[in-house]
Amino acid sequence: MKKLTHTYQLPIAPDLVLREVTINDAPAIYTLIDSYRAYLREWLPFIDFSRSVKDNEAYLKSVTSEDNVTDQVFAIVYLERLVGIIAYKTIDLLNRKLEIGYWLGEPYQGKGIMRRCCSALMQHAFENMGINRIQIKVGEGNFKSSNIPKNLGFTIEGIEREGEFLNGRFLDLEIYSLLKTEWEAHRRQS
Numbered sequence: 001m002k003k004l005t006h007t008y009q010l011p012i013a014p015d016l017v018l019r020e021v022t023i024n025d026a027p028a029i030y031t032l033i034d035s036y037r038a039y040l041r042e043w044l045p046f047i048d049f050s051r052s053v054k055d056n057e058a059y060l061k062s063v064t065s066e067d068n069v070t071d072q073v074f075a076i077v078y079l080e081r082l083v084g085i086i087a088y089k090t091i092d093l094l095n096r097k098l099e100i101g102y103w104l105g106e107p108y109q110g111k112g113i114m115r116r117c118c119s120a121l122m123q124h125a126f127e128n129m130g131i132n133r134i135q136i137k138v139g140e141g142n143f144k145s146s147n148i149p150k151n152l153g154f155t156i157e158g159i160e161r162e163g164e165f166l167n168g169r170f171l172d173l174e175i176y177s178l179l180k181t182e183w184e185a186h187r188r189q190s
Contacts, residue, residue, distance in 0.1 A: 010074070012120045016113060018074040018086065025075055026056040028082040031103050039106045043142045045166045053167060063087075076104065078118055083108040086117045088125065097133035098125060102148075114148055132146045133179055139164065140172040140188065149176035153186040 010018040021029075030053045033040060041047040050056055063073045070091050076084040084104035091098045100121055104114050118136075136154060138146045149156075150155040154176035161169035 006172055010120055010124065012116050015079050017077045018117060018120060019077060021073045021075050021085070022063075023057055023059055023060050025082060026053050026060055029060075029074075029085070030056045032082060032084070035091045040103060041167065043139050043145065043166070044103055045164055060078060064119060074117075074121075076102075076113065078108060078111075082114065086114070088121065091129070095133075096131050098129075098131055098133065099135045099137065101137075102145075109144060115151055118148055118152055122178070122183060127185055131180065133177055134183075136176045137163065137173040138176065139166065140174055144190045146174055147178075150176065151176070153182060155182070 008020065012018065020148050023053040030050060030061065033047060033050045035046060050059075062068060063071050063118075071087055071089050072091065073085060073087040075082050076086055084102065086100065086102040089101045100118060102114055113183070122134055125134060134154075135146075136148070136149045137160065140159065141158075157175045160173040160175055162173045163173035
C-alpha cells in the first residue's frame with residue numbers, strides 16, 4: 001500500500017490541503033470541536049469524549065502510532081486553518097477495500113470542501129493504494145453528509161440497523177459504496 005506520509009501534503013486547490021494529522025493538531029481539533037460542540041454532537045458519537053486537548057492527544061497518538069495499520073487520518077486545512085477531519089478507516093488491503101469517514105466545522109460546510117476532499121482521497125485510494133471498493137456510512141437523516149456520496153456517484157447498498165450508538169440511542173446507518181470500475185466510468189463521463 002502506498003500510504004501518504006507524515007511529510008506529505010495532498011494539495012486539492014490553492015485554498016485547500018489535506019495533510020496527515022500529528023499530535024500537534026490536538027489543540028486546534030479540540031478548539032474546533034468545542035466551538036461547534038452542539039452542532040457536531042447531533043451526528044458524531046465521539047464528541048462527548050472530547051472534553052480536553054488531552055483527549056484529542058490520546059486519539060491522535062493512537063492513529064499516528066506505527067502499530068495502527070487500519071486508519072489514516074488527515075487534517076482538512078482550508079485557507080491555512082484546520083476546519084475538519086477526513087480519514088481512511090478500516091483499511092483492508094487483503095480485500096482491497098476501505099471506508100472514508102469525515103466531519104467539518106459548521107461554518108465551513110456548504111463550500112464544497114468535503115466533496116473535494118473525498119474526491120481526492122478516492123482518487124488516491126483507487127490509483128495508488130490498489131483499493132477496489134470504498135464505503136461511506138452516514139447516519140440516517142443526516143442529509144448534508146449523505147449528499148457527499150450521492151454527488152460522488154456512490155450507490156446506496158442498504159441500512160446497517162442500529163449501527164451506531166449516538167446520544168443515548170441507536171441510530172441506523174446508510175451504507176454507500178463505490179467500486180473502482182464505477183469510479184473510472186464516472187470519470188470518463190465527466
